[in-house]
Amino acid sequence: LDENEEDMPSRHQPTSADVARKAGVSRATVSVVLNGTQGNMRVSAATRQKVLAVAAELGYSPHPVAQALRRRQSRVIGFVPRSFHKLPFVLPIPYLLSIYVAQAATALRYHVVEVDDASRSGDELVRFLRSRRVGGVIFDAPDTPEAVRRVIAGQPSWLGEGLVPIVQLMRPQFAAETPTITVDARRGIDAAIDHLVDLGHRRIAFIGESGAHPVDRARRDYFLAALVRHGLECPPDYFQLGRAYSLEVGYSCTQVLLGLPERPTALFTASDTYALGALRALYEADVRVPDRMSVVSYDDAFAGHLYPPLTSVTQPLKEVATSAVSLLIDSIESVERAKTIAQVVLPTHLTVRGSTAAVRLS
Amino acid sequence: LDENEEDMPSRHQPTSADVARKAGVSRATVSVVLNGTQGNMRVSAATRQKVLAVAAELGYSPHPVAQALRRRQSRVIGFVPRSFHKLPFVLPIPYLLSIYVAQAATALRYHVVEVDDASRSGDELVRFLRSRRVGGVIFDAPDTPEAVRRVIAGQPSWLGEGLVPIVQLMRPQFAAETPTITVDARRGIDAAIDHLVDLGHRRIAFIGESGAHPVDRARRDYFLAALVRHGLECPPDYFQLGRAYSLEVGYSCTQVLLGLPERPTALFTASDTYALGALRALYEADVRVPDRMSVVSYDDAFAGHLYPPLTSVTQPLKEVATSAVSLLIDSIESVERAKTIAQVVLPTHLTVRGSTAAVRLS
DNA sequence: ATGAAAGCGCTAACAA
DNA sequence: TTGTTAGCGCTTTCAT
Numbered sequence A, B: 001l002d003e004n005e006e007d008m009p010s011r012h013q014p015t016s017a018d019v020a021r022k023a024g025v026s027r028a029t030v031s032v033v034l035n036g037t038q039g040n041m042r043v044s045a046a047t048r049q050k051v052l053a054v055a056a057e058l059g060y061s062p063h064p065v066a067q068a069l070r071r072r073q074s075r076v077i078g079f080v081p082r083s084f085h086k087l088p089f090v091l092p093i094p095y096l097l098s099i100y101v102a103q104a105a106t107a108l109r110y111h112v113v114e115v116d117d118a119s120r121s122g123d124e125l126v127r128f129l130r131s132r133r134v135g136g137v138i139f140d141a142p143d144t145p146e147a148v149r150r151v152i153a154g155q156p157s158w159l160g161e162g163l164v165p166i167v168q169l170m171r172p173q174f175a176a177e178t179p180t181i182t183v184d185a186r187r188g189i190d191a192a193i194d195h196l197v198d199l200g201h202r203r204i205a206f207i208g209e210s211g212a213h214p215v216d217r218a219r220r221d222y223f224l225a226a227l228v229r230h231g232l233e234c235p236p237d238y239f240q241l242g243r244a245y246s247l248e249v250g251y252s253c254t255q256v257l258l259g260l261p262e263r264p265t266a267l268f269t270a271s272d273t274y275a276l277g278a279l280r281a282l283y284e285a286d287v288r289v290p291d292r293m294s295v296v297s298y299d300d301a302f303a304g305h306l307y308p309p310l311t312s313v314t315q316p317l318k319e320v321a322t323s324a325v326s327l328l329i330d331s332i333e334s335v336e337r338a339k340t341i342a343q344v345v346l347p348t349h350l351t352v353r354g355s356t357a358a359v360r361l362s
Numbered sequence C: 001a002t003g004a005a006a007g008c009g010c011t012a013a014c015a016a
Numbered sequence D: 001t002t003g004t005t006a007g008c009g010c011t012t013t014c015a016t
Helices: A016-023 A027-035 A045-058 A064-071 A093-107 A122-131 A145-153 A186-198 A214-229 A247-258 A272-284 A317-333 B016-023 B027-035 B045-058 B064-071 B093-107 B122-131 B145-153 B186-198 B214-229 B247-258 B272-284 B317-333
Strands: A076-080 A111-114 A137-140 A166-169 A180-184 A204-209 A239-242 A266-269 A294-299 A311-314 A343-347 A349-351 B076-080 B111-114 B137-140 B166-169 B180-184 B204-209 B239-242 B266-269 B294-299 B311-314 B343-347 B349-351
Touching (some): A016 A027, A016 A045, A027 A045, A064 B064, A076 A093, A076 A122, A076 A317, A093 A111, A093 A137, A093 A317, A093 B111, A111 B093, A111 B111, A122 A145, A137 A145, A137 A317, A186 A214, A186 A266, A186 A294, A186 A349, A204 A247, A247 A266, A247 A272, A266 A272, A272 A294, A317 A343, B027 B045, B076 B093, B076 B122, B093 B111, B093 B137, B093 B317, B122 B145, B137 B145, B137 B317, B145 B166, B166 B317, B186 B214, B186 B266, B186 B294, B186 B311, B204 B214, B204 B272, B239 B247, B247 B266, B266 B272, B272 B294, B317 B343
Parallel strands (some): A076 A111, A076 A137, A137 A166, A166 A180, A180 A343, A204 A239, A204 A266, A266 A294, A294 A311, B076 B137, B137 B166, B180 B343, B204 B239, B204 B266, B266 B294
16 A cells, blocks of 8 residues: 555565575575576576466466576567568468468467568668577568578578578478478378379379479379379369469369360369369359269368368368478577588378269260 | 777777767767757757768667666567467467557567467466566556466566556456457447348358457347348347357367257357367258358458358458557556556458358248 | 576756 | 666576
8 A cells, every 4th residue: 555665575576686586595596496407407406396386376487588688588580471462361371371370389489570561672671680599580482582582681690690591391492402391292182183183083184383493293193193192184274274273274174174175074274272262163163062073172271161161182281380380499509500401301191071972974 | 900009999889989979079969969858959960960871881879778678668568479389270369469569569669479289377477577677567458367376466566666457359358447449349240140131041040159359249139130230130040159259169069050950040159169179060951051050250360261262250450450559559658547448449340352242932 | 405796778857 | 969777577597
């Protein structure tokens, strides 16, 4: 009621000094107890108990900002999302990744600062990252190797010494020579084709992207290779390529396929987005899925929420994010730089839903 | 090449001391120049130029952690997402909000720490927020008033004095008596019904939620009120209520409507999720949209990406997030607490797409 | 096993 | 107009 007492810890969050005073020890001891320095037998069991008890009683928790200043590391990592923020829910993968990255970082008591659209390119990016003192950077599918290299070059480092670690996700620029976390399409695509063939399909068409990036190549190549394994082949008419992962490409390629003298009975699309476009074209043409056409997509980003729910090749996005974060934080915290550049590859698998069925004999 | 020079700024990020030395002034002056203290005429134009030049040359930017420690405020806000993280893309609103909140905060040079699922409830939440020294908290649609109250009670504050400001979004617990940012369904719903009536519809059905929360009530009440304005009414059969915003409810309610002796010609659903379920039911029953049934949804979260793209009542999610962040930060930074509890209400509007058409005369 | 002292990089009072 | 001083809360040698 009366505010002017002398040593009132008062309304402030308690500090280590408060704990020390009340426990009758020094602040140094409090720090040692709470941080359990490796040979933690430094402090006697008795004082240890005492300090812990007082800390709990006071609801003490160390001030993260002061810790960061003293330890000279801020437990902050930067996340640079792909330049994709335009197509909100047609492809939620970028959002999912950013959420999973944040979750994984939080679990390790790190913060994520996400670079916003404006400052994603050029020196602006380096300035931003530097001013925030990030301890490492995760790039999701950077547009160019330069974007990544600039961050590397913006160093000798803005923190202590050495370089700030960098990890690239999903669709890396290998020329930048950083560790990468990617996904291997093969297993999922193999399973998809096995599944279709098991259902009796022989005329299987493909809608994909024509790009030269390994990620795009993989989807095409593994599709073709899987057909070959079954002694099948893909006539050129059945192999439709577009120049972007857009709904429109999926739509128009499907129309082409439906106009063919001998229609395919199954369709594999290299992304959920294509599948969405395909579904529209099929709907308009009154070709029922899966009765008249089986559809398998790649991504499994929203495939399960369409009608019918799509059989799809599932990418382990959460694992990608988690490995990226732990790889990054490991190299932030390890004293010496690793000599080899880690290249983590995570497998895909097939998730069977309602868009595939046995081929109709009629 | 030789590392042991004396005053080598070296590989470290420059500090204000580096700038001060090189500019021949004191660190205090550097600080004043860079922070432009209100009566910024304190420092002469000459030294001002000098300092700015040196700072630019050295690529100096103040260490945010040191600033935070000294200024006793960390520029961090907490975001508590709704307990909804289960249904990833059936309803992306929670994700959008978290992204928009982060963007708005970044623009104001704040960080957001998002509370993760595990520690969303109970004392765990208070501990988390307190340990991170957040300067304020945004709740998205908290489950109970207690969740919010606990955070208020976990105070007399973990920062300086006074309470940590709190803002609730979208579906607040009014009993907790914090500022709120909500959306007014009326304008959008009025426009939706006007639109349908203009198209000749008279038999308009509703699928909604039966909850007692003002947000749920509003959607029901404004729908009915809008019909009344046009001299129409909604027979009980046309007024379908479920107990959750789930796809299944949308699906089964639509089946009920289709089984009615006199089918409605238009359908208003109180969420995108219902609309998705409705679309499935209509598809299966071969009722073409919009030829045989016009559909309007509420939310406009992913309505534009369905087939056909749905006419929908659009919620200004980005504005909600932006107002929340600026309201919160204003009250963090203002010295005295506002006496009145701000209740910001943002309007909705109708976005017309391809799921509505003139009623068929057949 | 413990405490004293120093200082991370910055800013705000107070002097000059 | 500018510089000096004194910390913010913490951790880490280095003494004891």
